[in-house]
Amino acid sequence: MDSRLSKQIQCSVCLGDFVDPVSLLCDHTFCRQCIGNHSQSSRGLRLCPECRRPYTMWDLRSNRVLRNMVDAVREHLSEQQSLRDRGASAAGTDRTTTGPVLESEMLLCPEHDERLKLFCETDQQLVCLICRDGDNHQGHKFKPVDEAAGPKKYTLALTTHSRISGVKLTPVEFIRFINCSFLLFEVKSTLSKYMNQQFPDRNVISDCHDPYLRVSSDGRSVTRTAKKGLFYRQRDYRPLARTHKTFQSGQHYWEVDVGEKRDWSVGVDEGCISNTNKDIRLQLKHSQGYCVKENGTESDKELSVKPRRIGLYLDCDRRQVCFYNADDMTLLHSSVYASSTPYSLSLSPGVYLQDRNADPLTVCWN
CATH class of the missing domain: 3.30.160.60 (Classic Zinc Finger)
Known part of the structure; x- marks a missing residue:
């Protein structure tokens, strides 16, 4: 039974447990580093290691459900092994x-x-x-x-055996849970494809025509390019990409996958509507750490964990902006604003850092 559980969380490339799993459009999943190494070694067209369907690096999507499942399965298998070891130890003391x-x-x-x-x-x-x-x-x-x-060893052996017997049923439930989770992921992927086909205007990020930015064809990812401008502007330049729409009423929520990027910015601003530099954003700067920028003023921000996905909540009616760690919905920062002008979601993939910060920012939920 344990081997069946282990296979459910195994990457087909490295044959180890998934580490930072990402899925392709064909719904096959691999470790981020494994598919990255595979892409670098591929000459010309990139093909899925399992089904051989072509893909691009824009197609990679973090599989948060599977990542949480891997952690749960590891913990479960570790607990089972620990109980077995205790049972064997208790049984051994009965024989000597x-x-x-x-x-x-x-x-x-x-x-x-x-x-x-x-x-x-x-x-x-x-x-x-x-x-x-x-x-x-x-x-x-x-x-x-x-x-x-003597009696205490016997009681301990009975208690340990009882606990192990109770745990023996849980792998079956675990297999069912994993199968259901994979099914839900497939349903979500199918619905996402259908929505993109039926509503092509769902693209989030507009083509900003900034030579330092590249927006994906589906309008959900933005990447910092290696273009070198006058006086090596790319060293400290953090270009911004914004949503097609502006928001002046109602409540709106986005999730942005920042992954392991060393420099990025997620927030809202007035865009080109005014020149007052009104913005609210959460930033990670490679040389400074986390900080919050409000209307042009920056202040350092202490975070207990390194978030991989940022949840951004904009309440236009209450004029409030909240940032969350989307993995566990921990509130990271909250701000209010006084302006009644519409706001846009604005993203910056940060500075280039000689290809060390080349991963895209991806809007995963909107």
Whole structure:
């Protein structure tokens, strides 16, 4: 049963557990590094390692459900192995009389420096002969250590066996859960393809015609290019891409996959509507760390974890902007604004960093 569970979380390229799994449009999933290495080694057309369908790096989508499942399965298998080890240890002590007894004979009383040869049934502790005759144990019942250990070893073995028997049923439920999760992922992928076919105007990011940015064909990803401009502008230049639409009423929510990028920015601004530099954004700067920028003013932001996906909530009616760690919906920052002008989602893939920050920013949910 454990082997069946392990195969469900196994990458077909490296044959190890998934690490940062990503899925292609054909719904096959691989470790991000594995498919990246495969893409670099491919000459010309990139083909899926399993079905040989062509793909591009724009097609990669983080599989958050599978990543959480991998962690859950690992924890489950680890707990099972731990219970088995305890059961084997308890069973072994039933077949021998030397293990724990010898250990107890080697233990010394911290008060009298004598061997702990007796077990006080009243206080449920090991004692030496001097402790037995002392005032603290007057009227107590005692047994030799080996005699007292027998029933307790038997009780421990029964308890451990009972726990292991109870766990034996859970892998079947785990397999069902995993199969259902994969089915839901397939349904989501199918619906996403259908929506993109039926509503091609769902593209999020507009083609900003900035030579330092490249927007994907589906309008959901933006990448920093390696183009070198006048005076090497790309070193500190953080170009922005914005949504087609502006928002002035209602509530709106986006999730942006930032992955392992070293430099990025996610937020809202007034775009080209005004020159007042009104914006609210959460940023990661490679040389500074996390910071919040509000209307041109930056302030450092301490985060306890490194988020891989940012949730951005815009409440136009309350004029409030909230940033979340989308993996567990922990609130990272909240701001209010006074302007009544419409806002746009604005993204920056950050500075180029000599190809060390080349991954795209991808809008995963809108």
